[in-house]
Amino acid sequence: MERYRLNGMAPQAVRQPETVEEAAEVLREAARSGWAVVPWGSGAHQGFGHTPTRYDLALDLTRLSRILRHRPANLTVRVEAGIRLSDLNAALAEHGQWIPLDPPFGDQATIGGILAAGLSGPLRARYGTARDLLIGIRVALADGTLIQCGGEVVKNVAGYDLPKLFHGALGTLGVIVEAAFKLWPRPKTETTWAFSFARPEDALPLTLAMLRHPGFPLAVEALNGRAWEALRRALPLPEDPSARIWVLVRAGGWPAQVERLGRDAAAAAEGARVRERLPEATAITLWPQVPSIGIVAPAEVEGTLGVRLGLLPAQLAEGANALETASEIPVVWRAHGTLGLIYARAEGPLEALLQWASTLRSFALARGGHFTILGGPEPVKQALGLWAPLRPEVAVMQRIKAQLDPEGRLNPGRLGWA
Known part of the structure; x- marks a missing residue:
């Protein structure tokens, strides 16, 4: 039970279904008992949102970890929600494909948890968020009803794009049990350049130059001195006490495209009074650690x-x-x-x-x-x-919650309402 504790609260029971149908049956059982349910994956993002106001049952989906269908020619994949992103991308790599997501704690995160938390990492600069890659979803509602939204082709939406509704909802509208994504080919070549600057103002010309660059960098991340020290504790990096900010530029694609972006990034950095530059072989090793900073x-x-x-x-x-x-x-x-x-x-x-x-x-x-x-x-x-400003869409979300979970049993209070 200790693994499922949230801010001092522990559930009365834990269920670990091995099929989607078993997960739906657990929710039907919870509905009959009036239990409040908190869906779980790896737990990497359970600190987001408010502490649930009630917590009776932990629904652990990590045994739902199969790749259901991969169509390499169509660049699509359908998986169960408990599969870890790292395991999924390792399987897709055999076909030269990937889901280009790098959320915080990505070595642990499950697909369902990534979608529920609505978090993406540095790669969103090039590929967008998980919401942009999602094309279909299967969800178990609070009463155990299974619903299907979207499909397994890239252009399949007519009318409301309902899969997006569950992205970032923290499991308050339904329990994501399956998801379908459009895939991307892995870049033919990839590298990273890292530059240090004395002031954030000095780094701005480089980041804005990358924003306008036709080569579409995979990611451009700026880190302050304390973030750099956090990286140094995990990796063999040079000490740079005089630098207040580092900028990492990640490029991927055809070799000529990457080479041009690198030249232009170096030129922009030199024009912005760069202090130091890391060797590319060292800089590219930083990315597994960066999204969690x-x-x-x-x-x-x-x-x-x-x-x-x-x-x-x-x-x-x-x-x-x-x-x-x-x-x-x-x-x-x-x-x-x-x-x-x-x-x-x-x-x-x-x-x-x-x-x-x-x-x-x-x-x-x-x-x-x-x-x-x-x-x-x-x-x-x-x-x-949790956020500001409060937009009119919040009232819409409250009404949707009342329709899909009228008794308020899925992660109650996580977003600030029942």
């Missing part, structure tokens, strides 16, 4: 707060400086340099974390951006809400 793991909830700021790419330097000066507590952050999304985590007493988050929330809203709490102490979530 700035994210709070479920076991780190106490004393640690993780947030996401959504700004314009041109506001990256301003946002970086705001993160560093909003509080005296230590902050680790990274940013999607071509998208303007910044992930940050801070450690400190509850009052300091609340003040830090409140300042950043006001900063983002004043610039027309958005703010999200991704993990941390429940009192901070309750005080500020």
Whole structure:
């Protein structure tokens, strides 16, 4: 039971179905008993959202881990929700294909958990999010009813694209049991360049140059000095106490395309007063660690707060400086340099974390951006809400929740309502 504990709450029972039909039957059993259900995968993203208001049954889907159908010629795959992304991509690699996702804690994350959490990593700069790659889904509703949305061809939507409804809903609308994706060919060649700068302002010309580049980099990530130190503890990297920011540029594709992007990235960095450059063989080893920087793991909830700021790419330097000066507590952050999304985590007493988050929330809203709490102490979530601004779509989601789960038994309270 200890593995399924959430913020001090433990379930009365755990079920581990081995088929979709068994999972549906578990939900029917829970409906008869009036139990509140929390779906589980690896647990990598269980710290997101509010703590459930009720928690009777943990529904562990990790035994639903089969590849149901792979059509290499059509570039599509259908899988059960409990399969790990790393295992799925290892199987697809035999055909030179992949699902280009790299979410936080991606070595552990299951497909169902990735979709429910709605999180993607640096590769979204080139390929989009899991929502963009999803083409079909099978869901077990709160009463055990199985529904199918979408299909297994890339263009299969007429009317509402219902699979997207369950992306990012944290398992509050239904339990994802199967999913179908469009695939991408793996790049013919791939490399990474890493550049350090003294100030975020110095790095901005490079990130904006990559935003406009016709070669479409796979990812452009900016990391602050503390994030770099976190990487150094896991990997053999040079110490750089004078650098406040590193920028990683990842390229993949045909060799000539990659070579051109590398030349242009180096030229933009030189024009922006680059301080140091890593060897490419070292830089490319960073990516497995990068997506988890700035994210709070479920076991780190106490004393640690993780947030996401959504700004314009041109506001990256301003946002970086705001993160560093909003509080005296230590902050680790990274940013999607071509998208303007910044992930940050801070450690400190509850009052300091609340003040830090409140300042950043006001900063983002004043610039027309958005703010999200991704993990941390429940009192901070309750005080500020999970996200801002609150858009009219929230009322729509509440009505959908009332239709699909009228008794409020799937992850109740996770998004702030029953």
